Each structure stands twice: as structure tokens, then as C-alpha cells.
Amino acid sequence: MQQVLQQLSELYGPSGREDAVVSFLRQEVADYAADIRSDALGNLIVRAKAGTEGGKRVMLAAHMDEIGLIVNHIDEKGFLRFGPVGGIFPLTLTGQRVRFASGLTGVIGLEPVESPSDAKMPKMYIDVGARNREEAEQLVRVGDIACMDRHFVAQNGRAIGKAMDDRAGCAVLVEVLRALQHSPHDVYAVFTSQEEVGLRGATTSAYGLAPELAIAVDVTGTGDTPEARPMAVALGKGPAIKIMDGGMLAHVGVKELLIRVAESHQIPYQREVLLGGTTDARAIQTSRSGVPAGTVSIPTRYVHTASEMVDLDDVVHAVRLLVALLEGPIDL
Ligand code: CO
Ligand code: ZN
Numbered sequence: 001m002q003q004v005l006q007q008l009s010e011l012y013g014p015s016g017r018e019d020a021v022v023s024f025l026r027q028e029v030a031d032y033a034a035d036i037r038s039d040a041l042g043n044l045i046v047r048a049k050a051g052t053e054g055g056k057r058v059m060l061a062a063h064m065d066e067i068g069l070i071v072n073h074i075d076e077k078g079f080l081r082f083g084p085v086g087g088i089f090p091l092t093l094t095g096q097r098v099r100f101a102s103g104l105t106g107v108i109g110l111e112p113v114e115s116p117s118d119a120k121m122p123k124m125y126i127d128v129g130a131r132n133r134e135e136a137e138q139l140v141r142v143g144d145i146a147c148m149d150r151h152f153v154a155q156n157g158r159a160i161g162k163a164m165d166d167r168a169g170c171a172v173l174v175e176v177l178r179a180l181q182h183s184p185h186d187v188y189a190v191f192t193s194q195e196e197v198g199l200r201g202a203t204t205s206a207y208g209l210a211p212e213l214a215i216a217v218d219v220t221g222t223g224d225t226p227e228a229r230p231m232a233v234a235l236g237k238g239p240a241i242k243i244m245d246g247g248m249l250a251h252v253g254v255k256e257l258l259i260r261v262a263e264s265h266q267i268p269y270q271r272e273v274l275l276g277g278t279t280d281a282r283a284i285q286t287s288r289s290g291v292p293a294g295t296v297s298i299p300t301r302y303v304h305t306a307s308e309m310v311d312l313d314d315v316v317h318a319v320r321l322l323v324a325l326l327e328g329p330i331d332l
Helices: 002-010 019-032 133-139 164-179 200-209 252-264 280-285 312-327
Strands: 033-038 044-048 057-063 068-074 080-085 097-100 105-110 124-127 145-148 153-155 158-161 186-192 213-220 240-244 270-273 293-299 308-311
Touching: 002 019, 002 158, 002 164, 002 312, 019 033, 019 044, 019 164, 019 186, 044 200, 057 164, 057 200, 057 280, 068 133, 158 164, 158 312, 164 186, 164 213, 164 293, 164 308, 164 312, 186 200, 200 280, 213 252, 213 280, 213 312, 240 252, 252 293, 252 312, 270 293, 280 293, 293 308, 293 312, 308 312
Parallel strands: 057 186, 057 213, 213 293, 240 270
Antiparallel strands: 033 044, 044 186, 068 080, 068 145, 080 124, 097 105, 097 145, 105 124, 153 158, 158 308, 240 293
């Protein structure tokens, strides 16, 4: 599990550039898949071997993409200007290293500013060590996208990486496929594309699958750091079962089912109300004429920074919760 999480978190895969993640996942799930396909938006749709045709059609969703920076201008001195792909906090950028698909490293610099609040993206640039525009353009072009560049670290039962959002969810789906021995349901693990730019992969994959139950697995914030906004979610107290976030109200039957399964299997869980942000479940829930949908969240500190932190026990318990749910009857 930890090794899969490490490999996934270190892969390059900003929105719309999920190819490396797709290749890795195809290999990881091959033994547990009855069928693997992808669609025009780049979703990877895996039908579980363990499922029984004719049961409830269940869609698990975890997004493959991570936030990134897209080059929109290269100046005559060879510095790259950029904009966000997904929700980036400028405050977290200065001095960071970024990596392009080619493996090229860049460093984020900042023009002199009067005060830290002026440190906005238009004042920043990526330095790839080029001496001029010609040299820079040998290495990178307008439209190239970089991701954060950080190694994975595990210590004290916590894992730190650049893309826990949402490679932690991808790792959970891989482990669910591995652990699921049999299920009365028709189970699909969908690794979605382009979540960070508006739940786009979930939109098309949900329409294509027309699931009868959907559960997104994604990260959520916590209230357990100094002076954090009060929130009843902490690292290490179990996966969070979503009640509401900034984009959806979880289907009450799905939320209750998850709580029932957690309690009957003595799996720790937390109740999640997230006041901003949302997940693929929002797009799935409003697909076609509506889909009962919920979210199992991995509590995560420093979401959308280069150093997102999760508790490995929460990841393990999320796997157990989903496996237990898929092995039993589904009454909503
Ligand atoms: Co995110
Ligand atoms: Zn996410």
C-alpha cells in the first residue's frame, strides 16, 4: 500500500496530462480487472473481476490529476510566466521546484514586492536556468504544464507527498480491487481525469456508466493544526464520511449506508462537513436524472501545497470500509 502510494504520488500528472498515471494504474490493476477501458477525456474505467454481473452497478471514483502551472509566456531573458491549472495558492509557491513532463526542473522566483500580500502569480516566474528565450524554448514551450516536484516521505505513520490529492484516493481504489474477493455488485473503479479544473472526467464517465450508486474517494481538509478553522476532522481518526461540502449534499441513504458499514465492522470514521471545495461526487450526483452519491474522504493537511500530509491508517481504513460495503447488500 505505502509503496503504491509513494509511486503514485511521485508521478507527473497535472489535469489533462494524466498519461503516466494511467499507464501505472493499468499495470497495477491488470490482475483484478474483468475489463479496462478509457474514454475521450482520459478516464480509466476498470470493471472489477470480483463483481457479479446483475448486482447494483457501483462506481468508485478517484481522480488522477493534480494541480499544476501552465506556461503562458517566455520572455527574452528566458523566464517563464505561468497561470494556474486548478486551485493554487500563490503564497505556497516561491522557492518551490516544479517539474515538466520532460523531466525538466524549474524554480519559482518572485519579483521584488512591497508586501507579502503582493506576491501574486503575475509577479512570479519559473526559472529553468536558460540564458535567453532561445535556450528556454529548446526546453519548454508555451502551453507546457508543470507539477510540483517533491519526493514522498513516510514517518510516524504519516505520509507526505506532492499529490496526495488525489493519488491517495487512487491508491485506495487499487487496494480495494486487490482486496475484494467477491461482491454481489457490478463494481467499477473509475480513475478520473481533470477533477481539479471542474470535475470534467467524472462528468463524462458517470454519464457513460450510469451507476446506481457512486462513491468518490478524495481528500478533505482538517481542523487539527495550529489556529485552524474549526472542523471536526483530524488526521488518524479514520476516513471521513461526507455529509456536505461546498458543492454537494451527500445522498442521505449513501451516507447512512457508509456509517452503518463502518459501525458494524468497527472501522473508525469521522463525520465530515467541509465548508469549501468539492469532489467528483458532485458531478456524478447530478449526472443524467441523478445518482445516489457520497464521498469517503482521506483527511489531509496542507491540501493543494507541495507537501500534503495524510495518516496511513486512515488510508487503510478507507480501503476496509469500501471493501466491507461492496461485499454486503446495498439498501439505500
Ligand atoms: Co484538489
Ligand atoms: Zn481532490
